[in-house]
Amino acid sequence: MIKMKKVSKWFGQHQVLNDIDLSLSKGEVVVICGPSGSGKSTLIRTINRLESIQGGRIEVDGDDIYASHLNVNSLRQKIGFVFQQFNLFPHMTVLDNVMFGLVNIQKRSKKESMERARSLLDRVGLLEKINAYPGALSGGQQQRVAIARALAQQPPVMLFDEPTSALDPEMVGEVLQVMKGLAKEGMTMVCVTHEMGFAREVADRVVFMDAGQIQEIADPETFFTSPQHPRAQRFLSDVHIR
Amino acid sequence: MIKMKKVSKWFGQHQVLNDIDLSLSKGEVVVICGPSGSGKSTLIRTINRLESIQGGRIEVDGDDIYASHLNVNSLRQKIGFVFQQFNLFPHMTVLDNVMFGLVNIQKRSKKESMERARSLLDRVGLLEKINAYPGALSGGQQQRVAIARALAQQPPVMLFDEPTSALDPEMVGEVLQVMKGLAKEGMTMVCVTHEMGFAREVADRVVFMDAGQIQEIADPETFFTSPQHPRAQRFLSDVHIR
Amino acid sequence: MYLLEAQYLYQMLGGMVTTIQLFIVSWVLAFSVALTLVVIRATELSVARWIVDAYVEYHRNVPLLVHVLFWYFGMPELLPESVRSWLYQHNAEMSLAAIALGLGAAAYIAEDIRSGLRAIPETQFEAARAMGANYLQGMRYVIIPQALRHAVPALIGRALLLFKNTSVTMAIGVAELTYQAREIENDTYRTFATYGAATAMYLAGAFLIMFIGARIHAYYAISGGRNA
Amino acid sequence: MLEIVREYWPMLLVGQYPNGPLGGLALTLIVAVLGLAFSLPLSLLIALARISPVKWLSFVTAQFVRVIRGIPLLMLIFWAYFVVPKLIGSSVSGFTTLVCALVVYQAAYLAEVIRAGIEAIPSGQIEASRSMGSSYILTMRKVILPQALLNVLPSMTNQFVSTIKETSLGYVISVNELTFSANQVNNLVLTQPLQVFGVLAVVYFIVCFSLSRSLRWLDIRIRRSRAMA
Amino acid sequence: DQLDDVKSSGMLNCGTLGTSQPFSFQDNDTRQLVGFDVDICKLVADKLGVDVRFKMMSVAARVPELNEKRVDIIAANLGYTPARAEQIAFSHQYFASRQMLMVRQESNIESIEQLDGRRVGAVKGSSSERDIKNRLPNSTVTGYADGSATYLALQQKKIDAQYGSEAGLMRFVQQAPANSPLMLIETAVFVEPWGLGIRKNEPEFLAAVNQILVEADASGEMTEIFNKWFGADTPYAMQRAYEVEPITSL
Numbered sequence A, B: 001m002i003k004m005k006k007v008s009k010w011f012g013q014h015q016v017l018n019d020i021d022l023s024l025s026k027g028e029v030v031v032i033c034g035p036s037g038s039g040k041s042t043l044i045r046t047i048n049r050l051e052s053i054q055g056g057r058i059e060v061d062g063d064d065i066y067a068s069h070l071n072v073n074s075l076r077q078k079i080g081f082v083f084q085q086f087n088l089f090p091h092m093t094v095l096d097n098v099m100f101g102l103v104n105i106q107k108r109s110k111k112e113s114m115e116r117a118r119s120l121l122d123r124v125g126l127l128e129k130i131n132a133y134p135g136a137l138s139g140g141q142q143q144r145v146a147i148a149r150a151l152a153q154q155p156p157v158m159l160f161d162e163p164t165s166a167l168d169p170e171m172v173g174e175v176l177q178v179m180k181g182l183a184k185e186g187m188t189m190v191c192v193t194h195e196m197g198f199a200r201e202v203a204d205r206v207v208f209m210d211a212g213q214i215q216e217i218a219d220p221e222t223f224f225t226s227p228q229h230p231r232a233q234r235f236l237s238d239v240h241i242r
Numbered sequence C: 001m002y003l004l005e006a007q008y009l010y011q012m013l014g015g016m017v018t019t020i021q022l023f024i025v026s027w028v029l030a031f032s033v034a035l036t037l038v039v040i041r042a043t044e045l046s047v048a049r050w051i052v053d054a055y056v057e058y059h060r061n062v063p064l065l066v067h068v069l070f071w072y073f074g075m076p077e078l079l080p081e082s083v084r085s086w087l088y089q090h091n092a093e094m095s096l097a098a099i100a101l102g103l104g105a106a107a108y109i110a111e112d113i114r115s116g117l118r119a120i121p122e123t124q125f126e127a128a129r130a131m132g133a134n135y136l137q138g139m140r141y142v143i144i145p146q147a148l149r150h151a152v153p154a155l156i157g158r159a160l161l162l163f164k165n166t167s168v169t170m171a172i173g174v175a176e177l178t179y180q181a182r183e184i185e186n187d188t189y190r191t192f193a194t195y196g197a198a199t200a201m202y203l204a205g206a207f208l209i210m211f212i213g214a215r216i217h218a219y220y221a222i223s224g225g226r227n228a
Numbered sequence D: 001m002l003e004i005v006r007e008y009w010p011m012l013l014v015g016q017y018p019n020g021p022l023g024g025l026a027l028t029l030i031v032a033v034l035g036l037a038f039s040l041p042l043s044l045l046i047a048l049a050r051i052s053p054v055k056w057l058s059f060v061t062a063q064f065v066r067v068i069r070g071i072p073l074l075m076l077i078f079w080a081y082f083v084v085p086k087l088i089g090s091s092v093s094g095f096t097t098l099v100c101a102l103v104v105y106q107a108a109y110l111a112e113v114i115r116a117g118i119e120a121i122p123s124g125q126i127e128a129s130r131s132m133g134s135s136y137i138l139t140m141r142k143v144i145l146p147q148a149l150l151n152v153l154p155s156m157t158n159q160f161v162s163t164i165k166e167t168s169l170g171y172v173i174s175v176n177e178l179t180f181s182a183n184q185v186n187n188l189v190l191t192q193p194l195q196v197f198g199v200l201a202v203v204y205f206i207v208c209f210s211l212s213r214s215l216r217w218l219d220i221r222i223r224r225s226r227a228m229a
Numbered sequence E: 001d002q003l004d005d006v007k008s009s010g011m012l013n014c015g016t017l018g019t020s021q022p023f024s025f026q027d028n029d030t031r032q033l034v035g036f037d038v039d040i041c042k043l044v045a046d047k048l049g050v051d052v053r054f055k056m057m058s059v060a061a062r063v064p065e066l067n068e069k070r071v072d073i074i075a076a077n078l079g080y081t082p083a084r085a086e087q088i089a090f091s092h093q094y095f096a097s098r099q100m101l102m103v104r105q106e107s108n109i110e111s112i113e114q115l116d117g118r119r120v121g122a123v124k125g126s127s128s129e130r131d132i133k134n135r136l137p138n139s140t141v142t143g144y145a146d147g148s149a150t151y152l153a154l155q156q157k158k159i160d161a162q163y164g165s166e167a168g169l170m171r172f173v174q175q176a177p178a179n180s181p182l183m184l185i186e187t188a189v190f191v192e193p194w195g196l197g198i199r200k201n202e203p204e205f206l207a208a209v210n211q212i213l214v215e216a217d218a219s220g221e222m223t224e225i226f227n228k229w230f231g232a233d234t235p236y237a238m239q240r241a242y243e244v245e246p247i248t249s250l
């Protein structure tokens, strides 16, 4: 489904991704963690071509996504992206946010889009907030709308960038429930997160990054109980202090 | 040191604080926790008179701080406040941010202020960032500058509003170290936080709020191991899922 | 100071109507051109930026009067004879004045919208693109509507100035309010009365614009407030 | 166009001076500089009054700003010239009237720009400063205005440039600045109005462009120095 | 009264336009205000035995400048009409402006009537609208900022005729390029009497000014001034064809 081969990225002189190799098959869930600035966000952004890369190759569904002839807009319709800061459109209601891609990008009929949006919002438990504006929602509610919006176009792949870091403990729970549901249904997912509970429960593999490189890939249980890489050991000790 | 008696606050029709009673003696450290929207921020903001109150009375050092003749500016010099979002002044360097109160409010000499600012920045481990602007700092660094700024005027009381919620796990560690140091030195502190580790290590009491009321006050060990109030039990179970 | 006779007030009302027509036509033109400029500019291509910058600097730094004279006396000379004479038979003053005013105001409006644009986090655009929206869709549905909201106060100010600046076009014979006021003043030498009436009419028009602007502002205010 | 400049440059530069009152570009620059120098502080006061918690003060300034913004500048100058002396009982020169009218008019517009800038600063900044114990004035002076003024510098540039261009309305009360001189020249040359006004446009362009470029330069420099660019 | 005030102050404040060759304009070499109107004011001041100080005024502000006592007298293209005379007092006529129409030679228009239905341009605020409507009821009049702009509009065929005073139009005829010559239509649309403007209710001052004008006419000084600006040695080469006389008797 997703294949990254020797992907490298520089910001000016500064190398942010260094020979990244990573493959996901359909239905797989991968969690990425690592210290701040290690390149986690940059990595998942490259999968959606939100960043340019200077070396290597990324394939989604067998297509080289950095090929110049590739239609990037239709690629992105296949990939749902949930931003750390939600990035809901503040001038649209919750319903309009979720319908946006269906109506304006995929040019579906209003009626059909509305039905689909409603059923998604129902699923994330926000049916009664349908006409609210994002500014009137709590953080956890906003995050769930962002997920519904990303799911609306029925993408086979979902990317999550720290979907819970801005939330308080109770809201973290709400958002993780929804994501677990998706994982169970067989969605292919890449998720940057430090939520150990989530990683343990749903991830097939955990990827630990540091300084632009993948330092360790392991199944969750192994990673959390006996990390191999010294940087990962230090990192996990910090996380556990909490 | 701080005495709140039957403090009530409304936003329009909505009661946000309901008969709050809370006293702190000198050198005491209190942690406030509770679900989102329960009134934690509002509570500590009233102690600094950043909010008006509609009922009750708050004394700091024996003075009724909502008395109309009270000089609010000199009250606030006695209370350091650290915001969740840092609120550093982006147009001033780190040093200027920390010197601001000394030079402009307390009218100390430049030289003396500079020395004091440097020693504070040294203490929070930021001596080398002294001439940087806030925009060029990481979140944890910004938060430490904010603490140094609040400490500069040597306030006997410090208020912290979720000082770590916007930080990643490693940075959380940095900030908590500084706060632990303060607690050990006998600073009177009120801290809104969900960092159980911190609460366990330094808090004298934990206050659990819900729906504008204090539901439970207990010492940390008791609170975390056997909370009495059902809402607190549910809340803690959520927190532990992580 | 005493009031003017009905006949003169009527004449001035005629001028006011022209002023309002001119204002509306040039505002619509200005707004469309400004939006185009903003979209071009936002591509961040250096050629595009250069062109839009030059456009803005020209209009901002050259007096409006000169700009109006240029459009009236300079531009039509580039047209073929037949088009020109058709134009002159059909109130060329008015249409050329509207073009000159509109293009001039467009430069300012474009800057105002661009300031509004700067207030929109780049992540909004990214969010739209990440869903598969193309450049124009992202601009049209997500960025521009938000930028406009931020720009409303500045745009109200701009509309007021455009409304008042229509008087510049009297230099090329557009019979708007100031033009009529001058005619009447010159016929009667009752300077204070005529200018007093003209000032009152401008003020009334300006208040109307401020009122409508405030309505639009209130209508567009995004509800929900603090974390939007 | 060059012959016109060669032939008439003294008139365009200084008007009748020294055989009469100073005029032309020199007068334009003087009026503009005075207009800019006074309108900025006045607009600051208006903006602060407009957002002040004192109800009547903000109400009065709001109405004032509204009315001034609703009157064409030409009319404002005209009325100031003829009405103000009646009110204060002594005559005021055209030059003074022009400068004052320009200052008041620009200040009203500028005040709105500045107000928007102040209101756009996150309230956390005010709270942070106030919670350290600084007074309202100190907070405005050291924390809010330095940020707000920088943010709205582009709009302020627009306003400054129009101040320069609007000095030309002084002709109506016989302040014979550059545009008036150009009209005189036009009357002498007679058959080349486009060329004469072309010269006028170039001169205004040079003056205004230098101002807007220097302000942009200043903007970039401050941003750089605050590590914001 | 005003006459006494002027005499006692020793200064006559005279308002002129300053942008109206040859009546009042700034000489490019000396950069001083000169012209027919200027000389008339000087004449009045001389005869009153006082100094003269000139003030340039815009068309829009000239009447209030007078009525608000900023100046004592204005010589500023003031054509007489009864309506205007309700606001200010007119002296005897010191100039009679033949108001004429100028056309492009190639348009072959020779009479005023031929222009009916065509577009006519004039300087805005020159009482043109009313005058022309009387003669050319089907024409539209466009008022431009000044003579030069009107001229340009005529040359660019935006209008078919330019309306104005003979003195003003003459210079355009002379300066028009050879490939697009202009000409005046022989007959004047009408003759507009110009007077000096004085505040109402100043009979002594008005009488004194009138007397000065009459005497200057008699002594030949008026003709001298006229010839200096309009005579054979000037581009206008006009003959003086009017008397100094009370306007209301016209």
Ligand SMILES: Nc1ncnc2c1ncn2[C@@H]1O[C@H](COP(=O)(O)OP(=O)(O)OP(=O)(O)O)[C@@H](O)[C@H]1O
Binding pocket: A011, A014, A016, A035, A036, A037, A038, A039, A040, A041, A042, A043, B168
């Ligand atoms: N636009 C940019 N220009 C230059 N450097 C950048 C840019 N964006 C990111 N970087 C740098 O690239 C590195 C990786 O950034 P990235 O955002 O991928 O980190 P991350 O692992 O997501 O960190 P976090 O946990 O804080 O989100 C960082 O050192 C960052 O400073």
Ligand SMILES: Nc1ncnc2c1ncn2[C@@H]1O[C@H](COP(=O)(O)OP(=O)(O)OP(=O)(O)O)[C@@H](O)[C@H]1O
Binding pocket: A168, B011, B014, B016, B035, B036, B037, B038, B039, B040, B041, B042, B043
């Ligand atoms: N300016 C305001 N106007 C109206 N209601 C407000 C305002 N500020 C806060 N509230 C409401 O007051 C309640 C308490 O808010 P407060 O910010 O104190 O909560 P909190 O406990 O700090 O929550 P969090 O953990 O999310 O920060 C909330 O329901 C909130 O919606």
Ligand SMILES: [Mg+2]
Binding pocket: A040, A041, A042
């Ligand atoms: Mg990241």
Ligand SMILES: [Mg+2]
Binding pocket: B040, B041, B042
């Ligand atoms: Mg809070």
